[in-house]
Every structure is written in structure tokens, then in C-alpha cells.
Amino acid sequence: MPIYDISLPITPNLPTWPGEDKVQLTQTSSIKEGDLANVTHVSMGVHTGTHIDAPDHFLGNGVGVDQIPLDLLIGPVTVLHFPACEIITADMLRAAEIPTQAKRLLFKTRNSKYWAEGEIEFQGDFVALNPDAAQYLVQRGVEVVGVDYLSVAPFDDPVPTHKILLQANVLVIEGLDLSEVPPGDYALYCLPLKIAGADGAPARAVLIG
Amino acid sequence: MPIYDISLPITPNLPTWPGEDKVQLTQTSSIKEGDLANVTHVSMGVHTGTHIDAPDHFLGNGVGVDQIPLDLLIGPVTVLHFPACEIITADMLRAAEIPTQAKRLLFKTRNSKYWAEGEIEFQGDFVALNPDAAQYLVQRGVEVVGVDYLSVAPFDDPVPTHKILLQANVLVIEGLDLSEVPPGDYALYCLPLKIAGADGAPARAVLIG
Numbered sequence: 001m002p003i004y005d006i007s008l009p010i011t012p013n014l015p016t017w018p019g020e021d022k023v024q025l026t027q028t029s030s031i032k033e034g035d036l037a038n039v040t041h042v043s044m045g046v047h048t049g050t051h052i053d054a055p056d057h058f059l060g061n062g063v064g065v066d067q068i069p070l071d072l073l074i075g076p077v078t079v080l081h082f083p084a085c086e087i088i089t090a091d092m093l094r095a096a097e098i099p100t101q102a103k104r105l106l107f108k109t110r111n112s113k114y115w116a117e118g119e120i121e122f123q124g125d126f127v128a129l130n131p132d133a134a135q136y137l138v139q140r141g142v143e144v145v146g147v148d149y150l151s152v153a154p155f156d157d158p159v160p161t162h163k164i165l166l167q168a169n170v171l172v173i174e175g176l177d178l179s180e181v182p183p184g185d186y187a188l189y190c191l192p193l194k195i196a197g198a199d200g201a202p203a204r205a206v207l208i209g
Numbered sequence: 210m211p212i213y214d215i216s217l218p219i220t221p222n223l224p225t226w227p228g229e230d231k232v233q234l235t236q237t238s239s240i241k242e243g244d245l246a247n248v249t250h251v252s253m254g255v256h257t258g259t260h261i262d263a264p265d266h267f268l269g270n271g272v273g274v275d276q277i278p279l280d281l282l283i284g285p286v287t288v289l290h291f292p293a294c295e296i297i298t299a300d301m302l303r304a305a306e307i308p309t310q311a312k313r314l315l316f317k318t319r320n321s322k323y324w325a326e327g328e329i330e331f332q333g334d335f336v337a338l339n340p341d342a343a344q345y346l347v348q349r350g351v352e353v354v355g356v357d358y359l360s361v362a363p364f365d366d367p368v369p370t371h372k373i374l375l376q377a378n379v380l381v382i383e384g385l386d387l388s389e390v391p392p393g394d395y396a397l398y399c400l401p402l403k404i405a406g407a408d409g410a411p412a413r414a415v416l417i418g
Contacts, residue, residue, distance in 0.1 A: 001277045012407040020237075021250070025407065028229075028254065033268035036368060038408040040263050041230070043252040045237065050403075056247055060240035069416060070212045074398070144353070171330060189283070191400040191413035194259075196220040198234065199247040206279060206399035 004186070004207040006076060006106075006176045008049040008115060010042070015114075015122040018043045020122070020197040046200040052192040053172040057199040058162040072143055072171050077104035077207065078189035079181055085109065087154060088129045089134035104188055105137070106146035108178035114149070116179035128154045134164040142152070144188070146173035146205075173205065183209060211397070214417040215315075215385045217258040219251070224323075224331040226359060229254045252408060255409040256359070262381040266392060266408040273406040281352055281380050286313035286416065290412055296363060297338045299345035305343040313353035313397055314346070320358040324389035330369035332356065332398035332403040337363045343373040353397070355382035355414075382414065 008014060012023050021044070029039035047053070047064075052073075056064035080096055082088055088107060098105065109127035126149035131139075134152075137145060145165060146151060152172050153161035165172055173190055186209035192201035217223060221232050229333055230253070238248035242415055255274075256262070291297055297353075299315060300376035307314065318336035335358035338346075343361075346354060354361060354374060360369035361381050382399055395418040401410035 003283065007403045009403050009405040017220055020248070025404065031267075035416045036383060037267050037371075038269055039229070039417045040253055040254070040255045040404070040407045040409070042404060042407070044250070046249045058240075058246050060247055067304055069272070070214055074415075074417075080238065099241075139294055160286055162246075180303040189398050189400065191398065191415065193402065193411055194218050195234065195249070195250075195251060196212070198251070200249070202402055204403055206283075206400065208283075 001208050004181050006181060006207055007204045008175055008177055009193040010044070010049050010202065011121045014047065014049050015120060016048060017087060018122060019186055023048055027059045036096035044202070046195060046198050046202060048202055050175040050205055051202045052197050053162065053166065053174065055166045057166070058159060064199065065192055065201040066194050066196050068171060073111060073190045076144050077106060077144070077186050079106045079108055079178060079183045079186065081183040082127070082190050083110065085127060087127060088133045088139060090132040093133055093136050102142035103142060105142055106176060106178060107148065108181065108183060109148055111149040114175055123149070124155045126155065128152060129161050130154065131160040133166055134161045138164060138168040138170060142170060144171045144173065146176050148176045148178045150175050163188045173203070185209065210417050212308050213390050215387055215390060215416055216413045217384055217386055219253070219411065222329045223258050224329060225257060226253065226361070226367055227331060232257055232316035235383045253411070255404060255407050257411055259384040259414055260409050260411045262371065262375065262383065263408050264375045266375065267368060269334060273408065274401055274410040275405050277380060282399045283413050284313060284397060286315060286353070287311045287393050288315045288317055288392045288395065290317045290392040291336070292319065294336060296336060298343045299341040302345050313345045314351055315385060315387060316357065317390065317392060318357055321386055321388035323395060324386040333364045335364065337361060338370050338374055340369040341361065343370045347373060347377040347379060351379060353380045353382065354386050357385045359384050382412070386412060393416065395399060400404070
């Protein structure tokens with residue numbers, strides 16, 4: 001079965017949230033300069049690229065990314081496609097006829113084109129979920145929500161959507177590249193770094209199926 | 210089926226290779242101080258904790274961790290237990306009667322006790338594979354080798370074991386915590402960060418089964 005890598009490459013060009021530092025990659029040991037091995041050092045915010053939000057990120061409750069149960073991050077997932085919208089609402093989700101048993105949903109939107117096209121500037125007009133969409137997903141018992149830009153919430157209103165999801169223990173995956181993935185059902189494996197107590201962590205995420 | 214998390218927690222206390230900086234976690238945004246969200250920044254070597262070595266690490270050939278095929282990192286794996294040895298040799302591997310079809314092998318040794326006990330000092334006397342063991346694994350067609358300390362090679366002779374494995378395109382996973390894992394057969398999911406062109410990357414690794 002094909003494996004889709006839905007993770008963003010981590011490079012110094014990766015767009016970061018306004019005010020956040022860019023990724024820094026530094027070579028600290030070099031074979032060409034006589035060292036035994038090449039060694040790189042990475043410096044970045046934990047919400048860089050493809051990443052997980054821990055509850056502590058917006059709730060300030062001390063629940064870190066290392067406390068997220070791994071069985072949430074592994075299992076059946078449905079990729080939904082909303083190709084032509086500016087924001088995802090509860091009404092749009094009702095109309096989408098999401099399978100009743102779906103516990104993990106990834107939202108493919110026009111955002112994925114930014115990654116496919118190698119856009120390096122931050123895009124403030126990304127598609128996100130408005131608060132009523134978040135509330136609808138909580139009521140349906142959805143446990144994992146993934147989006148294809150750097151925030152699940154609209155740029156100009158970041159708090160409500162995040163809080164509704166995180167307070168309901170819905171896992172939020174941000175910064176996915178779904179450009180190559182047809183809508184449908186897959187197995188998700190999304191493994192964030194186990195950074196002790198952190199409000200998030202960069203992750204590698206794949207779809208199989 | 211149970212999921213074993215065989216990844217080390219990333220903390221400022223994590224032992225690092227002599228000469229390498231410790232992990233730094235810095236809070237760059239704080240709800241308590243009036244910011245909208247908590248945000249942490251991480252700074253570390255890419256060979257920190259549980260991680261993958263890319264061929265470029267010891268070969269200097271430019272083959273980075275983002276070029277490692279994901280199907281190597283996902284699939285059946287066998288955990289072998291060598292509880293009472295100081296180094297793993299080809300003779301010991303021959304005697305271990307490794308299943309003929311085994312393509313992925315993880316070596317559980319006394320090293321895992323360091324992680325179970327929370328040892329924070331680097332341990333130079335860790336158990337590793339000597340070059341003839343590496344050569345034996347290559348000849349058998351093994352494709353993934355994982356170890357439970359920070360290097361697959363002995364501390365005082367790091368180059369040969371690494372070169373033999375990496376030149377044969379054997380994937381090397383280092384810094385696993387196998388203390389809770391009984392020897393036997395599992396499914397491995399080891400997903401390193403997709404750091405473009407880097408000589409390695411920190412990873413989250415789990416065993417299922």
C-alpha cells in the first residue's frame with residue numbers, strides 16, 4: 001500500500017508564524033573540515049511546520065505534548081476535501097456527510113497549494129475552522145482534527161477554535177501537506193517528538209492506504 | 210494491541226554526546242505573562258535522544274535524512290535481547306539464531322537500564338556493535354538496526370561500524386529505550402523529523418504488538 005508523507009520539510013525557508021523565528025540549521029561538525037562526522041544543530045519553535053498542539057498551548061493547564069496518548073495518533077482517518085472555501089463552518093460539515101464513526105478528520109483545502117508551490121511567505125488568509133465548526137466536531141465525538149496550514153483557527157481570531165477543541169481533548173495537528181492525497185480513508189501515523197512538558201511538538205505524519 | 214513508546218523524552222537533562230550542547234527548551238510566549246498562547250522553542254543537535262543517522266553523518270555524501278524511504282521505517286521488526294555483554298560481535302549474532310527473514314532488528318542491552326533509571330550523565334561504556342557484527346548484518350540483508358544507547362558503534366571506535374552500515378544503506382536508529390519491551394516480534398513505526406538535507410533527525414518510535 002502506498003505511503004503518503006504529509007509532513008512539511010523543515011528548512012530555513014519554511015514560513016513561520018508572524019513574530020516567530022525562522023528555523024535555524026547549523027553545522028557543528030564537518031567531515032570536510034577534519035571532523036569524524038557531519039553533525040547538524042536545529043533551532044526552532046515547537047509549532048513549526050507539521051506539528052501537534054498540546055492542551056497547554058492555549059489552555060495553560062500544564063498538559064504537555066508528551067502526555068498525549070499515542071493511540072489517538074495512530075489509526076483510521078478520513079481526508080475531507082473543501083477545495084473552494086475561505087473558512088470551514090458547521091453548516092459545511094453537516095453538508096459533507098462525514099461518516100458517523102469517523103474519529104480522525106484531516107481537512108484538505110486550498111492551503112495545500114501553498115506547500116505544493118513552495119510558497120515561502122506566511123499567508124495570513126489561510127483556510128481554517130471557525131468556532132462553530134469546532135463545536136460541531138466536538139459534539140460528534142471527533143478526536144483528532146488535522147489542517148493543512150499552520151493554525152486550525154482563523155488568523156484574526158486564534159483563541160476560540162483552539163480552546164473549544166483543546167478543552168474537549170481533541171488533538172490538533174497543524175501544518176499538513178495534503179496536496180498529493182486524494183480524499184478518502186487511510187491509516188494515520190502521526191508521531192510528534194516527545195518533548196517533555198512542551199505546549200506542542202514538531203511531528204512526522206504519514207497516511208497509508 | 211499494546212503500543213510501546215520506545216522514544217526518550219527530550220529534556221534539558223538528556224545526556225548528549227561529549228562536546229554536544231544539551232537540549233535547550235525556552236518559553237517564548239506565555240499565557241501567564243499576558244500572551245495569547247504558550248509557545249516553546251527547542252534547540253538541539255539532530256543526533257539527540259532517539260534519532261536516525263542519515264548516510265551523510267559518517268559518509269559525507271550529501272544523502273540526508275529526508276531521503277530515507279519511509280517504508281524502511283515502518284514494518285515488522287524483531288527485538289533481540291543481549292542482557293549481559295559488553296559488545297555485540299558477529300559470533301554472538303550467529304549464535305542468536307535470528308529469523309532468516311528479519312529485515313529490522315533492535316538490540317536490547319543493559320543500556321536500556323540507564324534510561325529506566327533516569328541516568329542523566331553520558332555513559333561512555335555503553336554496549337554497541339563491533340565492526341564484524343555490522344558486516345554480518347549487512348551480509349544477512351538486514352535493512353534497519355536499532356540500538357538502545359546514543360551510538361551503534363563503540364565509544365572509542367565510532368567510524369568503522371557506522372561506515373559499514375551506512376555504506377550498505379542500512380538504516381541506523383539510536384537512542385531507543387527498550388527497557389519495557391519483551392524480546393520478540395512487533396510492528397515498528399519510527400518517524401524522524403523531515404529535516405531537509407540533514408545528517409540525522411530526532412524521531413518518535415513506537416512498537417505495536
